[in-house]
Amino acid sequence: MRLSRFLKGATAAAAVVALSAGFAAGEAAAQIKIGSVLSITGPASFLGDPEDKTLRMYVDKINAAGGVNGEQLELVVYDSEGDANKARTLATRLIEDDGIVAMVGGSTTGTTMAMVPLFEEAEIPFISLAGGIVIVEPVKPFVFKTPHTDRMACEKIFEDLQARGLSKVGLISGTGGFGKSMRGQCIDVADDYGIEIVADETYGPRDTDMTPQLTNIRNAEGLQAVLNAGFGQGPAIVTKNFAQLGIEVPLYQSHGVASKSFIELAGAAAEGVRLPAAALLVADQLADDDPQKQVVVDYKTAFEAEWNQPVSTFGGHAYDGLMILVEAIERAGNADPVAIRDAIEQTSGFMGTAGEVNMSAEDHMGLDLTAFRMLEIQNGDWTIVE
Amino acid sequence: MPAWLMQPRTGGLLLLAAIMVLVYLAAPNNFYLDVAIQIGLNAIVVVGLNLLIGYAGQISLGHAGFFGLGAYASAVLPAHFGVPPLAAPVVGMLSVGLLAFLVARPILRLKGHYLAMATLGLGILVFMLLTNESQLTGGPDGMAVERLRIFGERISGKDWWYLITAAMLLLSVWLTLNLIDSPTGRALRALHDSQIAAQVAGVDVARFKVIAFVYSAMLASLAGSMSALYSGFVTPDKAGFIHSIELVIMVVLGGMGSTFGGILGAAVLTSLPQFLTVFAEYEHMILGAILMAVMIFLRRGILPSTLDLLARRRTG
Amino acid sequence: METFLQFLFGGLTVGAVYAMVALGFTIIYNASDVINFAQGEFVMLGGMCTVFFSLWGLPLPLAAVAAVIAASLVGVALNKLAIEPARGANVVTLIIITIGASIFLRGLAQVVFDKQFHRLPSFSGDQPIDVLGATLTPQSLWVMGGAAVIVVVLWYFFTRTTFGKSILATSHNRLAARLVGINVEVVLLASFALSAAIGALAGILVTPITLTSFDAGTMLALKGFAAAILGGMGNPLGAVVGGLLVGIAEAMGAGYLSSEYKDAVAFLIILCVLFVMPSGLFGRRGTERV
Known part of the structure; x- marks a missing residue:
C-alpha cells in the first residue's frame, strides 16, 4: 500500500505540474x-x-x-x-x-x-x-x-390566519422537495396555532391542471382558507385554477413564489393572494426608518x-x-x-x-x-x- | 504470447484491469477518483443492460428503477429494519431479482416500443413509490445512508471505494462474458437476430430473455446499493426515467452487444458533463450535438464502429 | 355529478394536449419508423417562440403563425441533418439520435430565449363558463376544439388527398411506394414538418393554461409516447383515444384516488392494457419476417 501511495503521489505530482504549467503563468498572486x-x-x-x-x-x-x-x-x-x-x-x-x-x-x-x-x-x-x-x-x-425555513413560513401564515379568525385550512402542495417538506412542517405546527387541516392534496412538479385536487378541497367541510406549498409554475397554475373554480376563501402561497414572475404568470387570478416573504420584494414601500431599507434598496437597484x-x-x-x-x-x-x-x-x-x-x-x-x-x-x- | 491471453475475454479483462490501475495512479486528486467510481458504478449496470439490449434484443427504459430499489435497500433496510449495512445490498439484490422474475414473463411478451413503454412505466412506478412514501424513504429530498463498516472500520474513503468498484466491475464483466460464451449466450445472440428463427431452432426464447432480464436487474440493484453506500445519500432521482434513458444511451453509445463498448459508453457519458462545464450555458447544446454526431457517424457505437474502421484501414 | 364533470373537464383538456403530442409521434413513426423523442420540444417551441416573437414586436396571431413555421423548419432540419444521414441505422440508435436532438433543442431554447416560465394571454378571456355546476375556461374549449379540428383535417388529408395517401402508402411499404413513383424523401420531410406543426400548435393553444418554459417538452413527450402506445403505435385514432384516456385517468386518479399517485394510475392502466393487448388498443398485430 505504501508503495502504491508513493507511486500515486509521484504520478499525480507529475500530472499536476504538466497540466498546470500553462495556467499558472497568468494567475494572480493571492x-x-x-x-x-x-x-x-x-x-x-x-x-x-x-x-x-x-x-x-x-x-x-x-x-x-x-x-x-x-x-x-x-x-x-x-x-x-x-x-x-x-x-x-x-x-x-x-x-x-x-x-x-x-x-x-x-x-x-x-x-x-x-x-x-x-x-x-x-x-x-x-x-x-x-x-x-x-x-x-x-x-x-x-x-x-x-x-x-419552511417552518417559519407556515408559522407566519398561521399567525395571519389567526388574526383573521380563520382555522379550517385546505392544504395543497407540490410533490417536489420544497412542497413536501413545507407540507410536513405546516402539519407539524398547525396544532400550535389551533389550525385544522381539512383537506390535504398534492400535485406533481410538472402538472398542468390542478382542478381535480382543488375541487376536492372546495368540497371539504367548513373550508375557510387554502394554503399552497410549492414553487415553480405549479403555484401559478393553482392560483388560476382556484379562480376558475370560483373558490371564495382566501388563498395563501408560500415564500417559494416570492418573485415578480409569479404575479405575471398568474395574472388577474393573483389578486388578493397572500404570502410571507422577505422585505426585499417591497423595498420601496418600507418606512424610511426601517433598518432593512438601505440594504434591500441598494441590492434591488x-x-x-x-x-x-x-x-x-x-x-x-x-x-x-x-x-x-x-x-x-x-x-x-x-x-x-x-x-x-x-x-x-x-x-x-x-x-x-x-x-x-x-x-x-x-x-x-x-x-x-x-x-x-x-x-x-x-x-x-x-x-x-x- | 500464449493464446489464451489473446482471447477477447481474458485479453479484454486484463486490459480493463490495467486501465483501472493506470487511472488510479494518474488521478491527480480525489475528484478524479470520484468520477472514476461513478463511471464504474454506471458501467456495472451497463454491462448487464447490454446483455439484455445487445444480446437478447430487449429494450428496457426502466433499469434505473432497479438501480433505485438497490440504492434504497441500502438506505432503508439498515435505518428502519435493523438489517446490517453489509447485508442490505444482498437482500436488495435478491428482492430485485425476485421482482424482475415475477414481472419478466408478462413484460417480455411485449415487443419493441411496447416493451419500452412497459419497462418505462415500471420504472416510473418505482420512482413514485420512492418519492411518495416519505416515512420510509425521506421523500423527494432523499435520505442519508449509514456508512459501511467492515471489521469495525468505516469504509468511506475514495481509495477503498475505487478498489471495491473496480473489483465488482471486473467480476461482473467476467460473469457476463462467461454468460455470453455459454450455450445460453449463443442462444441469446440468436434471439437478437430473429426470435422466430431461434424458436424454430429449438431455443427456449422466453427462458433466456427472462434470464437476461433478471440478471441485468440484479446488477443494476447491486450498483445502486454500492452507489448509496459510497455517497452516503440517496435521492429518488437515481430511480427516475432520465437515469434510465442515460443508461440506455451508454449502452448504445458505446456499442450494443459489445460488453467493453458499453463500459466505454459509460465512461464517456459520465465524464462528458465534467468536461463540458467550461461551456456553461452552452453545455446542453454541445452534449446533444455530440450525442447526435456520434450516433450518426459511429452508428454501431463508439467501440465496434472504431474497430471496424481500423480493421478496414488495415486491410484496405 | 358536478364533481365528476369537473374532473372530466380537467382530464379532457390535458388529454387533448397528450392526444396532439401522440399524433405527432404517430405521423413520424408511420413515415419513418422513428420514435421521435424530440416531439415534446416541438410543443415547447410553439409556446416559447410565440411568447418571444410577440415580445420582439410581432402581433400575437402573427407570432403564432411564425412559431408554427419556425417549429416546422426545425422539424425539417431534424430530418435532413440527423435522421436522413443515419438511414439504415438500428431503431434504438435512431431513438438515441432523437434524444440527442431533444437535449440540443432544450439547450438551444435556454440560450436563445431564457430559463424563466412564460405565459400567453387567453385567446378569449378568463371568464369561466358554467356547465351543469362545473366550470370550464374558454381556453380549455380552444384546446379541445383545436385538437378536434386537427383530427378532422388530418383525416381529410390522409384519406382524401393524393399527397396524404402517398404518405400512408409509404408508411405501409416504402419500397413499393417508391416503385409506384412516390418521392419518399419529400414524404419524409412533409411528415416531420407536419408533426412539428401539430406539436407547435398544441404548444400555442395550451400555453395560456399550463405556462411554458425551455424544458416543458420532456414530460409532454413522455405522456404523449404513453398515449400513442396505449392506443397502438402508428394508429392515429389510437393516438387520440390514448391521449384522452391518459388525461382522464390522471384527472380521475387525482380526484377520486390519490393525487400523489395519479400518474401511477395512468401508467398502471397502460401496463394492464398491454398485458391483455400487447399491441395497444388499436394496434396492428404484427407478424415477424424471418
Whole structure:
C-alpha cells in the first residue's frame, strides 16, 4: 500500500505540474477561492439563475473595490441542474480539485443535503441558500443557511390566519422537495396555532391542471382558507385554477413564489393572494426608518440595473450568503476554512435582504419571524399587510 | 504470447484491469477518483443492460428503477429494519431479482416500443413509490445512508471505494462474458437476430430473455446499493426515467452487444458533463450535438464502429 | 355529478394536449419508423417562440403563425441533418439520435430565449363558463376544439388527398411506394414538418393554461409516447383515444384516488392494457419476417 501511495503521489505530482504549467503563468498572486453549486438550469432554475447572477455581480464589485483583506476573490460556479447526485460530484470537484476555502450555494434542500456530508468531512464552511429546516436542525458544525425555513413560513401564515379568525385550512402542495417538506412542517405546527387541516392534496412538479385536487378541497367541510406549498409554475397554475373554480376563501402561497414572475404568470387570478416573504420584494414601500431599507434598496437597484430583470428574494439569499462569508473572512483575518467557520458562527447584527442575522453555536441561520413580512397582491403588485 | 491471453475475454479483462490501475495512479486528486467510481458504478449496470439490449434484443427504459430499489435497500433496510449495512445490498439484490422474475414473463411478451413503454412505466412506478412514501424513504429530498463498516472500520474513503468498484466491475464483466460464451449466450445472440428463427431452432426464447432480464436487474440493484453506500445519500432521482434513458444511451453509445463498448459508453457519458462545464450555458447544446454526431457517424457505437474502421484501414 | 364533470373537464383538456403530442409521434413513426423523442420540444417551441416573437414586436396571431413555421423548419432540419444521414441505422440508435436532438433543442431554447416560465394571454378571456355546476375556461374549449379540428383535417388529408395517401402508402411499404413513383424523401420531410406543426400548435393553444418554459417538452413527450402506445403505435385514432384516456385517468386518479399517485394510475392502466393487448388498443398485430 505504501508503495502504491508513493507511486500515486509521484504520478499525480507529475500530472499536476504538466497540466498546470500553462495556467499558472497568468494567475494572480493571492486569491481567495470560493465555490458554488447552484441549480442554474432544470426545474429549480428560477432559484439558481438569480443566485448565480448575484454572486458573479457582487464578487466583481468586491474585487473592484480591492477585494477581501487585500486579496482578490475567485468564484467557481457549477450547475447541478437541480440533481442531487450531480451536485454531490460537483461539490467533490470544488473541494478536491478547485481547492475552495468556502462555499455559498445549494439552491434546493435536496441538493444541499446531498452535499452536506462532503463539507462536514472536508471541514469547509458551506452557506446554503435553501429553505428546508433539516439543513440547520440539528446543527452541523460547518453548515449554515440564509433563507427563512419552511417552518417559519407556515408559522407566519398561521399567525395571519389567526388574526383573521380563520382555522379550517385546505392544504395543497407540490410533490417536489420544497412542497413536501413545507407540507410536513405546516402539519407539524398547525396544532400550535389551533389550525385544522381539512383537506390535504398534492400535485406533481410538472402538472398542468390542478382542478381535480382543488375541487376536492372546495368540497371539504367548513373550508375557510387554502394554503399552497410549492414553487415553480405549479403555484401559478393553482392560483388560476382556484379562480376558475370560483373558490371564495382566501388563498395563501408560500415564500417559494416570492418573485415578480409569479404575479405575471398568474395574472388577474393573483389578486388578493397572500404570502410571507422577505422585505426585499417591497423595498420601496418600507418606512424610511426601517433598518432593512438601505440594504434591500441598494441590492434591488444594483441587481435590476445590471441584469434588467426584477429582483427575487432568491438572489437576495445569495447576496446574504456572500456578504456573511466576506465579513467572516475579514473578521477571521485569513482564509483558513476553520477560522472562517468560526467567524461565520459569530455573525451578529448582520443586516441582509432576509432580515437581521444573529448566529450562534445553536443557531446556524440566525433569523426570526419578524424578518418575514406578510404580503398581499393588489393591482398586480406586492403590498404589506399591516 | 500464449493464446489464451489473446482471447477477447481474458485479453479484454486484463486490459480493463490495467486501465483501472493506470487511472488510479494518474488521478491527480480525489475528484478524479470520484468520477472514476461513478463511471464504474454506471458501467456495472451497463454491462448487464447490454446483455439484455445487445444480446437478447430487449429494450428496457426502466433499469434505473432497479438501480433505485438497490440504492434504497441500502438506505432503508439498515435505518428502519435493523438489517446490517453489509447485508442490505444482498437482500436488495435478491428482492430485485425476485421482482424482475415475477414481472419478466408478462413484460417480455411485449415487443419493441411496447416493451419500452412497459419497462418505462415500471420504472416510473418505482420512482413514485420512492418519492411518495416519505416515512420510509425521506421523500423527494432523499435520505442519508449509514456508512459501511467492515471489521469495525468505516469504509468511506475514495481509495477503498475505487478498489471495491473496480473489483465488482471486473467480476461482473467476467460473469457476463462467461454468460455470453455459454450455450445460453449463443442462444441469446440468436434471439437478437430473429426470435422466430431461434424458436424454430429449438431455443427456449422466453427462458433466456427472462434470464437476461433478471440478471441485468440484479446488477443494476447491486450498483445502486454500492452507489448509496459510497455517497452516503440517496435521492429518488437515481430511480427516475432520465437515469434510465442515460443508461440506455451508454449502452448504445458505446456499442450494443459489445460488453467493453458499453463500459466505454459509460465512461464517456459520465465524464462528458465534467468536461463540458467550461461551456456553461452552452453545455446542453454541445452534449446533444455530440450525442447526435456520434450516433450518426459511429452508428454501431463508439467501440465496434472504431474497430471496424481500423480493421478496414488495415486491410484496405 | 358536478364533481365528476369537473374532473372530466380537467382530464379532457390535458388529454387533448397528450392526444396532439401522440399524433405527432404517430405521423413520424408511420413515415419513418422513428420514435421521435424530440416531439415534446416541438410543443415547447410553439409556446416559447410565440411568447418571444410577440415580445420582439410581432402581433400575437402573427407570432403564432411564425412559431408554427419556425417549429416546422426545425422539424425539417431534424430530418435532413440527423435522421436522413443515419438511414439504415438500428431503431434504438435512431431513438438515441432523437434524444440527442431533444437535449440540443432544450439547450438551444435556454440560450436563445431564457430559463424563466412564460405565459400567453387567453385567446378569449378568463371568464369561466358554467356547465351543469362545473366550470370550464374558454381556453380549455380552444384546446379541445383545436385538437378536434386537427383530427378532422388530418383525416381529410390522409384519406382524401393524393399527397396524404402517398404518405400512408409509404408508411405501409416504402419500397413499393417508391416503385409506384412516390418521392419518399419529400414524404419524409412533409411528415416531420407536419408533426412539428401539430406539436407547435398544441404548444400555442395550451400555453395560456399550463405556462411554458425551455424544458416543458420532456414530460409532454413522455405522456404523449404513453398515449400513442396505449392506443397502438402508428394508429392515429389510437393516438387520440390514448391521449384522452391518459388525461382522464390522471384527472380521475387525482380526484377520486390519490393525487400523489395519479400518474401511477395512468401508467398502471397502460401496463394492464398491454398485458391483455400487447399491441395497444388499436394496434396492428404484427407478424415477424424471418
